[in-house]
Amino acid sequence: MTFGNEQVPVVAVSTVVVGTGSAGYCAADRLWELGHDDIVMVADKVRAGASRNAGSDKQTYYKLTLSGSEPDSVREMAETLFSGGAMDGDNALAEAALSARGFIRLCDLGVPFPQNRYGEFVGYKTDHDPRQRATSVGPYTSRTMVEQLEKKVRRNGTQVLDECRVVDIVVHPDGHGGSRVAGLLVLRTNISSGSSESPFLFFRCQNIVYATGGPAGIYAKRVFPNGQWGASGAALRAGVIGKNLTEWQFGLGSIKPRWNVSGTYMQAIPRFVSTDAEGNDEREFLTEAIEDYGRLISLVFLKGYQWPFDARKAADGSSLIDLLVYQETALRGRRVFLDFRSNPVRTSFDHAELQPEAHEYLNRAGALFGTPIERLRHMNEPAYRFYLDRNPYIDLEKQMLEVDVCAQHNNGGLTVDAWWQSNVRGFFPVGEAAGSHGVYRPGGAALNSGQVGATRAAQFIAASDATPAHSEKEFIEAGTPILRAALDLLASATNRAEQGTxxxxxxxxxxxxxxxxxxxxxxxxxxxxxxxxxxxxxxxxxxxxxxxxxxxxxxxxxxxxxxxxxxxxxxxxxxxxxxxxxxxxxxxxxxxxxxxxxxxxxxxxxxxxxKELALPDIFxxxxxxxxxxxxxxxxxxxxxxxxxxxxxxxxxxxxxxxxxxxxxxxxxxRRRPIPQDDEFFENVWRDFRANGNIY
Ligand SMILES: Cc1cc2nc3c(=O)[nH]c(=O)nc-3n(C[C@H](O)[C@H](O)[C@H](O)COP(=O)(O)OP(=O)(O)OC[C@H]3O[C@@H](n4cnc5c(N)ncnc54)[C@H](O)[C@@H]3O)c2cc1C
Structure with a gap:
């Protein structure tokens, strides 16, 4: 199509799914299963993203209880999610209601979530979880999800376009005082400057499922994997409202490679060491603020499952460790390392001084002995091997591991309603791009939310009117200024370089x-x-x-x-x-x-x-x-x-x-409360039969 004087290729399609992480693939597959197969997926790098490339010692998936004799219910799970604060109740209820559905779907696609011989999906307790709703397939839970979902999307025959960076969302007035999706402009990063083809590509579409992940690129200190940038800026520029944007999760992560040092990495109780920028002047710094040996080793242990930095645990709990690391790196300009080769503070591991919770755990794990590396390898050999298998490798038997307090997850994001539609009609943020969480969330709730949001968005799109929202003329009208701005930016940037800057x-x-x-x-x-x-x-x-x-x-x-x-x-x-x-x-x-x-x-x-600690006033x-x-x-x-x-x-x-x-x-x-809907079967059935009444 011609926009002003520019010819740009246009793909006309009903729905574009942006992002090839666990949320994006889930949305594409759900749409296809629901008969809405006029879809295309795009990503800046198909193999990038947090789902495929991030994980931890035991990466957690949060779901409704599906085992044992402990009671659980959709309502109770919704209340747990809601109790995290600042979360809308309809999102909490949907995340609980569709939890089993999303989880079983993954199992059926081949994600090997552990079950016992009778098919019970046994769980464990994660942070901010009153039950045992968490499960895991190991360090690579989200990667395994992506791999299985991706295979399914390939089998569906859905087209996936790689190397397409989001530039801007095209919106058009919806005739009711708001706006709705008209298309998407991307930069094709594989088109070289000498090519006669435009590096830009337009999608003319009614719906965008925006599964671009968290806006990781705004932070230098991040444990998001390399190559995960996010594209929230384009959505914000298009008028999509941001929600709870202040709410992030920060925590201890290794820097090279980027990986959460949660779970056994902390339960093995390594030494925390800081050095100057050149790696000299090594010293153990935790003792400066935590003089009591038993308390120090207990707090390090607790960081294993109290992983994210939590303001409530900063006064006298395990989050003091994060603050002391922050003091070394951010305020004193030093570097911090975990040293697994020798015990903290003393040569011996005086485990009798551990607090009862930590002592009992390590006792049951048979790990009340030796050095941190011996305990780590005894409890979790794969956690040791993880760093050994990287390139360049890190042998924790011989080397220290550099860490910092890093951004790990954005709980807030782009606003969504109960169907994960934003304030812009036809625009559905799902996964981490969506601001579905509030202040606190149970560990693993992000992966559940991604599957639920993707499913809800797909259901809504599949049930919606398929007639094109805009004429060709309207699309060109809306797309032209967006393309113009992109071309101008590109021209001024490249001209400046040619003039010597x-x-x-x-x-x-x-x-x-x-x-x-x-x-x-x-x-x-x-x-x-x-x-x-x-x-x-x-x-x-x-x-x-x-x-x-x-x-x-x-x-x-x-x-x-x-x-x-x-x-x-x-x-x-x-x-x-x-x-x-x-x-x-x-x-x-x-x-x-x-x-x-x-x-x-x-x-x-x-x-x-x-007894306040002698710490800087900033704390x-x-x-x-x-x-x-x-x-x-x-x-x-x-x-x-x-x-x-x-x-x-x-x-x-x-x-x-x-x-x-x-x-x-x-x-x-005010946040939306958890809905109290009529649960009488005949009434729900009547509404459901009259398709549309539930949407
Ligand atoms: C170290 C770490 C550990 C974690 N552990 C857990 C855990 O135990 N439990 C849990 O529930 N959650 C955990 N999370 C969070 C969880 O992994 C993510 O929230 C989730 O994987 C996000 O999935 P997604 O599909 O929304 O986005 P992602 O998987 O991040 O995918 C984003 C996609 O969008 C594409 N994209 C990004 N920017 C652009 C752009 N500008 N243009 C085009 N395409 C773009 C990317 O290429 C990618 O395909 C962890 C996160 C990290 C970093």
């Missing part, structure tokens, strides 16, 4: 990521957030006037759009954080917000008050104690092309200080 896309990417990790990670203050917001707004504002990209380098061209997406995302996320603070939000979830009137973590246990905090659990923060980018049109008008975020450049609006609303 060295390619700066890589540098721009790192500086925003580093700033976000430094100022907006697990420890944030009003000052750090406003400072970062001002900086990112400036970078976003001047981006098209300073970016320089080598025309011959496909990587640079790709990064030109990646950096734009990351700047948009960082800008909106920082705005949400500033607004959270202005809304009197206190420390919760995986973040502490510095509060001069709060208190520092304590020397002893909770029962011994008044002074007050807990929110659930004060905002019933509210949801919604964030909207109102400027159509924010990177060219940021205004310096005041915002609601900054009370009395310098006005911030922003075009972001906020709305705090």
């Amino acid at each position: 060295p390619d700066n896309t890589g540098e721009m990417l790192s500086r925003v990521q580093e700033l976000m990790s430094e100022k907006a990670g697990p420890v944030r203050s009003r000052h750090s957030i406003l400072e970062a917001l001002q900086q990112v707004s400036l970078w976003a504002d001047e981006y098209s006037e300073v970016v320089s990209a080598d025309r011959e380098s496909r990587r640079s061209i790709n990064r030109t759009f990646l950096v734009r997406d990351i700047l948009t995302t960082a800008h909106v996320y920082l705005s949400a954080m500033a607004d959270y603070i202005a809304h009197d939000g206190k420390s919760r979830g995986s973040v502490i917000y510095s509060d001069p009137s709060g208190s520092l973590p304590r020397r002893g246990y909770g029962s011994e008050p008044g 002074k905090f007050s807990l929110d104690n659930g004060a905002l659990d019933d509210e949801v923060q919604e964030t909207t980018l109102t400027s159509p092309l924010p990177l060219q049109a940021l205004e310096t008008s005041g915002t609601t975020t900054d009370r009395g200080a310098k006005p911030l450049p922003s075009k972001v609006e906020f709305n705090w609303r």
Whole structure:
């Protein structure tokens, strides 16, 4: 089709599924099974994404109880999810109601979730879980899910287009004061500059299932795998509302390779060592704040299953470990390593000093002996082998493992209703891109949510009217300014490089990521957030006037759009954080917000008050104690092309200080309660028979 003067190929299709992770493949397969086979999948790199490339010691899938004699119910599971705070009740109910369905489907496709000889899917208890709803296939649960789902999608014959980076979503007014999906613009990163083909490709479609994962690319310190960037910026630019954007999970991860050091890596109780930047001046730093030996080794042990950093456990619990690591790396500029070769503090492992919970566990595991590496290999040989099998390998028998406090999961994301449709009609964020969780979530709930959201979106799409939403003319009208902006950005970036400005896309990417990790990670203050917001707004504002990209380098061209997406995302996320603070939000979830009137973590246990540790003031905090659990923060980018049109008008975020450049609006609303629907069978059946009444 011709857009202005530009010829760009267009794929006309009913539904585009963006992202080839566990959520995307699930959506594509469900759509196909429901008879909606006019679909195409796209991804920047088919083999990228967290599902395929991330995991942990025992990667968890959370589901309804399907074994034993302990009672469980859809309602009870919904209540557990809802109790995490700031989660909408209809999403919680759907995640519980479709949990068994999503899980059994995976089993039937060949994901080997452990069952006993009678077919019971026995579970274990995970964090924030009152029952034993968790299960796992080992370190690679999500990878196995992707592999089996992918095979099925291939068998369905669905077309999957690789090397397509999302540039922008095309939306058009829906005639009711809102907007709806008209298409999608992607950059084909495999088209070289000399080609006569346009590097761009349009999809003209009614629905987009957006399974692009978490916006991992905004943080430098992240345990998301290499190559997972996310594409939330494009959705935000199209007017999709962000929800609970402040809520992330941070935790201890190794840096090379990126991997959660949860479970046995902590239960083996390694030594925590820090060095200067060159690897010299080695010292054990935990003892500085945790003098009691028994307490120190017990807290390290507890980090095994209290993995994410939790503000509630920062005062006197296991999250103190994360704070002390943060102090070494972020505040003192040192490096932190786990040393499995020798015991912490003392040469011997004086296990009699462990707290009863830790002692009993290690006793039952037969691991009350030796050095950390001996205990690790005794309890979990694959966990040791994992690092040995990497390239370059790390032999924990001989080497230390570098770690940091890293971003691991975005609980918030793009807004969804009970069918995982956003405020833009036809646009369905699923998986981690969706903001379906609240402040806390049980470990494993992310993978369940991805399967449920994908299924709900597919059901809704399959039941919807299939007539095209827009005429060809309307599509061209809506697509032309979007293409124009992309072409202009590309032209200015490549012209600048040709005029001698060295390619700066890589540098721009790192500086925003580093700033976000430094100022907006697990420890944030009003000052750090406003400072970062001002900086990112400036970078976003001047981006098209300073970016320089080598025309011959496909990587640079790709990064030109990646950096734009990351700047948009960082800008909106920082705005949400500033607004959270202005809304009197206190420390919760995986973040502490510095509060001069709060208190520092304590020397002893909770029962011994008044003994604050000599830590920097930045660690002074007050807990929110659930004060905002019933509210949801919604964030909207109102400027159509924010990177060219940021205004310096005041915002609601900054009370009395310098006005911030922003075009972001906020709305705090009551969260939707868990629905209390009529459960009388005849009534539900009647509605269900009249197809449409349930949608
Ligand atoms: C180390 C680690 C451990 C974890 N452990 C657990 C656990 O134990 N239990 C649990 O429930 N969850 C866990 N999670 C979270 C969980 O793995 C993810 O939330 C989930 O896999 C996300 O799946 P997804 O399909 O939404 O996205 P992903 O699997 O991340 O897939 C995203 C897809 O979108 C594509 N994409 C991204 N950006 C673009 C773009 N700009 N243009 C085009 N395509 C794009 C990618 O190529 C990829 O195909 C963990 C995460 C990490 C990082």
